[in-house]
Amino acid sequence: MAFDLETCARYNILALEPYRCARDDYKDDGTNILLDANENAYGPSLSLSSLSISTSPNDLSIDLLGLNRYPDPHQAVLKQLLCDLRNIHVHTSKNITPENLFVGVGSDEAIDALLRCFCVPGHDKILTCPPTYGMYAVSAQVNDVGLVKVPLLPAPEFGIDVEAVTSALSGSESNTIKLVYICSPGNPTGSLIQKSDVQKILEHPTWNGVVVLDEAYIDFAHENSSLAEWVTEWPNLVVLQTLSKAFGLAGIRLGAAFTSEPIARLLNNMKAPYNIPNPTSEIACQALQGGISVMRSNVEKIVGQRERLLSELPKLKGIGRFRGGSASNFLLVELVDATGNPDNVTALHVYEKLAETKGVVVRFRGKEHGCLGCLRITVGTEKEVTRLLEQIEVVLQEVHGTTRPTSAAIEEMKEITANAVL
C-alpha cells in the first residue's frame, strides 16, 4: 500500500500546533469552577418563561418537529435583530441592514472565512498584535497563510502601536498583508482599542487590505463602545461579534461579521449553504428580543464581581499588578515570586495547584507577549469569585509560606514552562 500520511496530508496541517485550552487538561466534570474560557457563568440571556419546546411552526421557540427541514440559508430575521441591537447612531447616522452581515458558527467561522476570502495560501499574510486571541494564528496556519506580528504597546495600556502597524503596512511585505486582526477589548488584555487608532489604520494611504475588529467582549465595556455600525462608513472594516460571551450562549455557536455590503456578499457566497442550525437561530432570536434585558442584568452582575476582584485580589500576598484593562469579563493578573517579581514558575504552579487540588480552573498566560507571570481569570458568579479568592489565597500561602516547592520541583516546573503550549 502506497499511502503515507506524512506526504499525503498538507504540510501546514501536519505541522499545525492546534488551539489549546485549559479544558484540554482539566475537564468540565461538574465539580470544577471554570474561570478559564471567559464564558458567562450567570447563564444564557433567555427569558425562561418564553423558552418552551414548541410544536407550532409559528411559535418563536424551538421547533423540534421542524428539524427535518434545512435551516434558512439567509437568516434574515436573525440578521435584522443583530442590526437592531447595533444601530445605536453614535458612530454614524446610517443604518446597518442584513446586507451588511455574515453569520457563522461562532465568530471563529468568520475569522476563518475572512482568511479564506482574502488570503492566497502560501503567498499572503495577516497581521496580528500579540498578546491576542490564539485562533487568528491557528486559522492562518490551517490556511497556509503567513503571520506578521506587531506587538501591542506595553502593559498596562496594551494599545495598538499604530506607528509600527502603519510602517508594516508600508514596508516590503505590505502588498501581501491582506488582513489586520485587532481585538477590542483584547483577549487576554481586557483593553479597549481607541477608535482613532483604528481609523488611522483604515486611512492608510497605500495599503490594500481589510481591518478586522474583533468585539467578542464589547458588551462588558462601557455603553456605545461597539463600532459595528461604523462599517457603513468604510469599505474595508469588518467588526466581529458573538453571542458566546455577554449573551451567555457559547453552546449555540453563533457569531457575526458586520461589514460593507460587498464584503458581506463575498463571505455569504462562500459559506456552506445551511451553516446555522435551526435551534441556534431560534435561540439566538429569542436572546436578541426578550433576552436583551437578561443580558444587561447579567453583565451588571459580572461588572460587580469584576470590581470585587479588582479590589480583593491585590490584598493577597503573591498577587502582583493587574496588566491591561478591565473592559471585559476577565482580568489579567501577575503572580510574583518571593522577591516580588512576576514569575512564570510561580504562575504555572498556582494555575496547576488551583485546578488539581482546589477545583478552580483559570488560564495560564505567562508565555504570551508582555504577560510574564500572568493568569487570566474569568469573572464568575459571586459564589465562584468567593471560592476563587479563598482557594487562591490558600495556594499562595503554600507557595510563599513555609511550604515553598523544593528546588527540584522548581526546576521541574521551569522545564514545563519552557515546553508548555498553553
Ligand SMILES: Cc1ncc(COP(=O)(O)O)c(C=O)c1O
Ligand atoms: C477575542 C475572541 N474572539 C472570538 C472568540 C470566539 O468566539 P466564538 O465562540 O463566537 O467562536 C473568542 C473566544 O474566546 C475570543 O476570545
